[in-house]
Amino acid sequence: xxxxxxxxxxxxxxxxxKIITEHGVFTTPVFMPPGTKGAVKAIAPDDLQxxxxxxxxxxxxxLFLRPGSATIxxxxxxxxxxxxxxxxxxxxxxxxxxxxxQKAPALGTTVSEEGVWFRSPLDGTKFxxxxxxxxxxxxxxxxxxxxxxxxxxxxxSDKEVIRKSMERTHRWARRSLQRHLxxxxxxxxxxxxxxxxxxxxxxxxxxxxISFMSSLKIDGIALGGETIGYNIxxxxxxxxxxxxxxPPDKPLYTMGLGASPRDIIEVIKRGVDMFDCVNPARxxxxxxxxxxxxxxxxxxxxxxxxxxxGLLKIGNSRFAEDDNPIDSECDCYTCQHFSRAYxxxxxxxxxxxxxxxxxxxxxxxxxxxxxKLRQAIIEDNI
Amino acid sequence: xxxxxxxxxxxxxxxxxKIITEHGVFTTPVFMPPGTKGAVKAIAPDDLQxxxxxxxxxxxxxLFLRPGSATIxxxxxxxxxxxxxxxxxxxxxxxxxxxxxQKAPALGTTVSEEGVWFRSPLDGTKFxxxxxxxxxxxxxxxxxxxxxxxxxxxxxSDKEVIRKSMERTHRWARRSLQRHLxxxxxxxxxxxxxxxxxxxxxxxxxxxxISFMSSLKIDGIALGGETIGYNIxxxxxxxxxxxxxxPPDKPLYTMGLGASPRDIIEVIKRGVDMFDCVNPARxxxxxxxxxxxxxxxxxxxxxxxxxxxGLLKIGNSRFAEDDNPIDSECDCYTCQHFSRAYxxxxxxxxxxxxxxxxxxxxxxxxxxxxxKLRQAIIEDNI
Numbered sequence: 001x002x003x004x005x006x007x008x009x010x011x012x013x014x015x016x017x018k019i020i021t022e023h024g025v026f027t028t029p030v031f032m033p034p035g036t037k038g039a040v041k042a043i044a045p046d047d048l049q050x051x052x053x054x055x056x057x058x059x060x061x062x063l064f065l066r067p068g069s070a071t072i073x074x075x076x077x078x079x080x081x082x083x084x085x086x087x088x089x090x091x092x093x094x095x096x097x098x099x100x101x102q103k104a105p106a107l108g109t110t111v112s113e114e115g116v117w118f119r120s121p122l123d124g125t126k127f128x129x130x131x132x133x134x135x136x137x138x139x140x141x142x143x144x145x146x147x148x149x150x151x152x153x154x155x156x157s158d159k160e161v162i163r164k165s166m167e168r169t170h171r172w173a174r175r176s177l178q179r180h181l182x183x184x185x186x187x188x189x190x191x192x193x194x195x196x197x198x199x200x201x202x203x204x205x206x207x208x209x210i211s212f213m214s215s216l217k218i219d220g221i222a223l224g225g226e227t228i229g230y231n232i233x234x235x236x237x238x239x240x241x242x243x244x245x246x247p248p249d250k251p252l253y254t255m256g257l258g259a260s261p262r263d264i265i266e267v268i269k270r271g272v273d274m275f276d277c278v279n280p281a282r283x284x285x286x287x288x289x290x291x292x293x294x295x296x297x298x299x300x301x302x303x304x305x306x307x308x309x310g311l312l313k314i315g316n317s318r319f320a321e322d323d324n325p326i327d328s329e330c331d332c333y334t335c336q337h338f339s340r341a342y343x344x345x346x347x348x349x350x351x352x353x354x355x356x357x358x359x360x361x362x363x364x365x366x367x368x369x370x371x372k373l374r375q376a377i378i379e380d381n382i
Numbered sequence: 383x384x385x386x387x388x389x390x391x392x393x394x395x396x397x398x399x400k401i402i403t404e405h406g407v408f409t410t411p412v413f414m415p416p417g418t419k420g421a422v423k424a425i426a427p428d429d430l431q432x433x434x435x436x437x438x439x440x441x442x443x444x445l446f447l448r449p450g451s452a453t454i455x456x457x458x459x460x461x462x463x464x465x466x467x468x469x470x471x472x473x474x475x476x477x478x479x480x481x482x483x484q485k486a487p488a489l490g491t492t493v494s495e496e497g498v499w500f501r502s503p504l505d506g507t508k509f510x511x512x513x514x515x516x517x518x519x520x521x522x523x524x525x526x527x528x529x530x531x532x533x534x535x536x537x538x539s540d541k542e543v544i545r546k547s548m549e550r551t552h553r554w555a556r557r558s559l560q561r562h563l564x565x566x567x568x569x570x571x572x573x574x575x576x577x578x579x580x581x582x583x584x585x586x587x588x589x590x591x592i593s594f595m596s597s598l599k600i601d602g603i604a605l606g607g608e609t610i611g612y613n614i615x616x617x618x619x620x621x622x623x624x625x626x627x628x629p630p631d632k633p634l635y636t637m638g639l640g641a642s643p644r645d646i647i648e649v650i651k652r653g654v655d656m657f658d659c660v661n662p663a664r665x666x667x668x669x670x671x672x673x674x675x676x677x678x679x680x681x682x683x684x685x686x687x688x689x690x691x692g693l694l695k696i697g698n699s700r701f702a703e704d705d706n707p708i709d710s711e712c713d714c715y716t717c718q719h720f721s722r723a724y725x726x727x728x729x730x731x732x733x734x735x736x737x738x739x740x741x742x743x744x745x746x747x748x749x750x751x752x753x754k755l756r757q758a759i760i761e762d763n764i
Binding site: 038043044046066071074075083333337338339341342344346352355 | 419422423424425426427428448449453456457458463464465702703705715720721723724727728730731733735737738
């Protein structure tokens with residue numbers, strides 16, 4: 001068993017656990033900073049160590065297109081390539097193919113039962129991606145947790161379209177799993193394999209999809225698709241409605257979720273163990289820095305901030321002479337050494353240093369938040 | 383005396399010394415990474431510590447315009463503002479006003495005996511800068527070494543124009559010094575004061591200017607203007623021709639020089655103690671990374687590199703699968719942890735992380751080079 005639950009809260013479905021991988025053990029709930037293209041935007045592994053990241057995420061399709069998964073393998077695998085010796089999870093590329101197509105439909109993507117023909121947004125070269133190919137790419141890259149190849153359907157599709165897409169995702173999951181097991185049995189590299197449940201915003205489809213995935217020999221289950229993370233009320237409703245079909249002993253991963261401290265608290269209450277989101281780093285680059293703290297009042301957990309949604313907008317002229325750190329309780333390099341005034345100035349002058357300092361803060365903020373939530377779970381306060 | 387010479391080479395005018403400032407002592411010869419606007423491009427003080435920078439440089443005019451020297455003073459001074467507790471030198475803004483005017487003549491700059499009227503390139507606001515004002519700004523910023531306010535004339539001007547400009551620079555140096563002494567005597571802050579010799583490409587004018595500056599009560603002498611650093615043969619000729627008028631016991635600073643390892647060796651042989659240059663960091667950002675080593679052959683110093691001018695062009699496809707570090711002898715964070723292949727990839731994908739890793743390497747490369755040159759001076763090999 002790669003997943004061990006250390007404590008279940010008596011108040012909610014929240015739990016603290018640990019996941020064992022080839023590159024070490026990490027504790028859950030966990031936030032996984034995305035290093036989509038093989039680098040976490042604007043920060044290096046020394047920063048990731050300091051913010052105490054335990055696992056990061058890369059995208060198989062991006063790395064397949066550039067620098068090439070064969071190149072990464074030749075160079076000793078993704079851990080050596082990007083100098084990160086802790087666990088790495090790779091997404092399969094299913095969502096990414098869909099996202100390329102949303103952004104540039106003119107490139108033309110053709111989905112068949114066999115797989116997906118698509119053109120690289122880099123140079124228009126045509127590529128074919130299938131469940132088998134995605135798993136092979138992920139083995140070449142050498143990640144610790146690999147994901148089944150899934151199909152995404154837009155949330156505003158007809159239910160019948162979403163059902164058909166979900167059913168294809170199930171067939172593709174079987175094929176992904178089969179290729180995984182073949183490679184697993186003939187390789188010294190032993191990644192964990194996660195299934196991705198789809199079903200759009202429909203509770204019955206999500207239940208069906210989760211039940212199907214749970215029937216497979218998987219190490220964890222993810223909720224994928226457009227809804228998750230983007231539409232938080234829908235995500236929370238879905239989580240509430242699938243409680244009884246979720247496998248109680250498998251890690252649960254909400255893909256692309258983690259933009260706001262309050263969202264994170266809510267999904268953790270509902271039993272989510274793993275999540276990732278580009279937003280903490282992205283909003284940092286655009287001048288929004290987290291501020292606030294978690295408090296327990298009458299055994300109820302709360303997130304409080306001086307700023308709306310916990311986001312301090314550093315470009316605001318009110319910070320031009322503000323000698324305080326971004327967040328007075330934060331232990332990150334940025335808060336320990338620089339004032340809001342300096343960050344305000346770096347942001348306005350577009351100094352590249354701003355990107356690093358802002359990213360360090362927002363990622364560390366989420367790490368500290370999750371640490372506090374783990375503690376709250378252990379104390380049955382969440 | 384703020385400058386102590388520890389060793390003079392028996393082979394050349396090269397020397398090793400130390401300069402004592404309010405924020406500590408640094409060894410010469412020294413390369414000063416420019417943090418023109420109050421931040422060294424793409425790297426933070428933690429990186430600067432690791433590359434063993436001993437003194438950095440800021441520009442008084444940039445900081446006066448934004449965030450404002452009064453703001454910096456209010457926030458505790460430049461060292462606290464940018465979190466750098468070692469020495470900082472500020473340029474006076476003389477060169478910068480001239481550079482603004484070269485880049486955007488339409489903004490209109492009017493130079494009179496009193497000073498310079500110019501418009502901010504940020505928003506067109508009109509400002510007046512004089513020798514007295516420049517010194518006041520530098521005191522507000524709180525730097526350890528301040529520079530006299532000078533006038534720059536383009537190198538292609540008539541000699542008479544350059545002479546008149548030089549003579550004005552001399553009068554402005556007197557006024558700068560006077561304001562410095564007034565502030566010095568009434569302040570607990572005790573910066574060192576350097577004069578700037580001008581004279582364009584003309585040896586006789588440079589000799590005259592150096593002689594004049596040497597007659598003032600200054601802590602160091604700089605060679606300024608367009609020639610220095612941009613036109614290396616002319617810079618070396620000028621240095622050779624002024625040997626007998628240079629004050630032997632004052633630090634000599636060539637402003638804006640330090641783009642190439644060979645240039646650095648040549649000026650150090652000619653007695654230069656301090657230099658700064660934006661190029662090592664700038665070329666790093668544009669994909670040119672230093673490679674090479676200093677060797678002593680028959681007591682002659684040489685710089686050797688596999689690459690032309692010691693510059694490895696990381697965007698070249700030959701590095702796509704090159705598992706070596708940029709420079710096999712380099713001890714920087716980048717070379718210790720990442721391959722040429724990874725840097726090639728980060729550069730091509732325009733990952734912001736590239737900027738930091740490349741800057742760390744090129745600055746550390748120059749630091750190591752200067753360390754080796756210091757050693758070579760002590761051993762009379764240079």
